[in-house]
Amino acid sequence: MTTSDLGWEFWRSFLAVARTGSLSAAARSLRLTQPTLGRHVDALEEALGEPLFVRSQHGLQPTALALSLVPHAEAMASAADSLLRTASGEAEGERGTVRLAASEMIGIEVLPPMLARFRERYPGIVLEVVLSNRNEDLLRRDADIAVRMVRPRQAALVARHLGAVGIGLYAMRDYLARRGVPQTAAELATHTVVGVDRDNAALEAIRIGGEPVSRELFSYRCDSDIGQLAAVRAGVGIGICQHGVAARDPDLVPVLPDLFHFSLDMWLAMHEDLRYSRRVRLLFDHLAAELPAYAKTGRRPARGKNDA
Numbered sequence: 001m002t003t004s005d006l007g008w009e010f011w012r013s014f015l016a017v018a019r020t021g022s023l024s025a026a027a028r029s030l031r032l033t034q035p036t037l038g039r040h041v042d043a044l045e046e047a048l049g050e051p052l053f054v055r056s057q058h059g060l061q062p063t064a065l066a067l068s069l070v071p072h073a074e075a076m077a078s079a080a081d082s083l084l085r086t087a088s089g090e091a092e093g094e095r096g097t098v099r100l101a102a103s104e105m106i107g108i109e110v111l112p113p114m115l116a117r118f119r120e121r122y123p124g125i126v127l128e129v130v131l132s133n134r135n136e137d138l139l140r141r142d143a144d145i146a147v148r149m150v151r152p153r154q155a156a157l158v159a160r161h162l163g164a165v166g167i168g169l170y171a172m173r174d175y176l177a178r179r180g181v182p183q184t185a186a187e188l189a190t191h192t193v194v195g196v197d198r199d200n201a202a203l204e205a206i207r208i209g210g211e212p213v214s215r216e217l218f219s220y221r222c223d224s225d226i227g228q229l230a231a232v233r234a235g236v237g238i239g240i241c242q243h244g245v246a247a248r249d250p251d252l253v254p255v256l257p258d259l260f261h262f263s264l265d266m267w268l269a270m271h272e273d274l275r276y277s278r279r280v281r282l283l284f285d286h287l288a289a290e291l292p293a294y295a296k297t298g299r300r301p302a303r304g305k306n307d308a
Contacts, residue, residue, distance in 0.1 A: 006047060008080060013040035014052065015073040018066055021059035078142050095124035096279045101143035105225045106266075107131040109245045111147070114290045118283060125279050133225070144271070144280050147287065149264040157269045160288050163295025164263040166243040169255040175235045176253055182238070185209050185259060189217060192237030194228050197221035206240075209259040244297045266295055 016026035017037060027034045045052050052069075053060040062070070102111055107129055115127055130143055146152075152159045169188075182188040185208050195218030196202045202223075206213050215221070220236050222228050232239040238255050246252040268288055274280040 006043060008076060010040045010044055011073045011076055012080075013037050014044055014066070015070065015077060017041060017053065017060060018062050018070050018073070021061070023060070094122055094279060094282070097126040097128060098145065098280050098283050099128040099130065099143045100145050100147070100283065101130040101132065102147040103133050103149060103225070104131050105229070105242060105245070106147050106149075108226055109229075109242075110291075110294055111287075114287065117290075118286050121286075122279075122282060125282070127283075144274055144277075145284055145287070146269050147291070148267045148269055151265060151267055152269040156272050158272050158275060158284075159267050159269040162266040162268055162288065162291045165266050165295050166261065166263045167240060168243060168246075168257055169238055169260045170232060170241040170246045170252045171238040171255050172233065172235045173251045173253050175237065176255070181253075182256060185211070185256070188238065188256060192219050193217050194220045194222070194231045194237050194239030197223045199223045207260075207262075208256070244294050247297050266291060 012030065013026065013032070013036070016030050017023060020026045020029060023034045023037045023041075027037045030037070041052060048065065050065050051063055052066040053062055055061075100111075100115075108131065111129070115129070119125070119127065149165070151161075179191055182191055188208070195206070195213075196215070197218075203215060204212070220231055220239075222231065228239050229241060229245070231237070232241060232252070233249075241252065246254070268284065268291065270280060270284055
């Protein structure tokens with residue numbers, strides 16, 4: 001048997017074992033039997049002429065060959081998922097599945113009410129929401145639609161600019177009542193500042209008063225935007241927040257708005273081939289109508305509103 005004789009089910013089993021590290025866990029994830037998974041892996045190893053996994057006290061460890069094959073198997077999995085989503089739609093287009101990608105902040109704090117209204121209107125459309133700060137590859141069909149905070153560059157994408165989302169420093173009113181309101185960057189450094197941990201790209205983008213900041217400014221570090229926001233809401237200290245999110249909580253107070261403020265452009269994108277998929281277009285148009293209102297609420301706060 002050669003690799004050309006092995007269908008997707010063999011590679012799907014291989015990918016599940018590589019991800020979980022055991023035949024039993026992979027079998028549960030795919031709802032197959034452990035012997036079936038074992039036969040699939042054995043058949044692949046026989047066709048390749050090399051082992052794909054070695055047993056260790058930590059389970060099945062992928063070999064160098066297996067690690068080199070994982071990205072290709074993931075691409076196959078993404079294509080298979082896309083095929084199933086496309087095939088799931090019925091002729092009238094108001095049934096089936098649409099996969100939506102967004103950042104943690106947008107996906108958790110902004111989209112749910114909008115998606116609730118969409119589901120109320122189109123109950124036959126199933127939504128799959130991918131939350132990640134990594135830009136999902138729409139050309140590879142990792143998602144059907146993406147809300148992005150950077151302009152899409154690929155020529156094969158349909159993109160719409162939704163507005164600019166403003167971002168600033170915020171703290172809870174009771175924290176500022178306890179610790180005082182910093183008036184300068186030097187005073188800010190005496191506070192508990194919530195910020196990034198190991199995300200160097202995010203760190204390099206942060207400027208206060210036009211000057212770069214070091215990781216040492218942050219005495220509470222977390223690379224999750226939602227984790228940072230949760231800490232600020234709990235009264236841990238001062239952190240970065242989108243103006244639109246902060247506007248919903250009267251106890252979130254802007255801090256140093258003249259020294260720290262910037263914005264991110266919000267874009268909605270989908271692959272151009274999906275323009276003719278009614279269910280995808282319905283969600284795209286729905287978000288294109290609703291998200292600009294969020295961007296408008298995210299304008300820079302007026303000066304003088306940072307009093308505790």
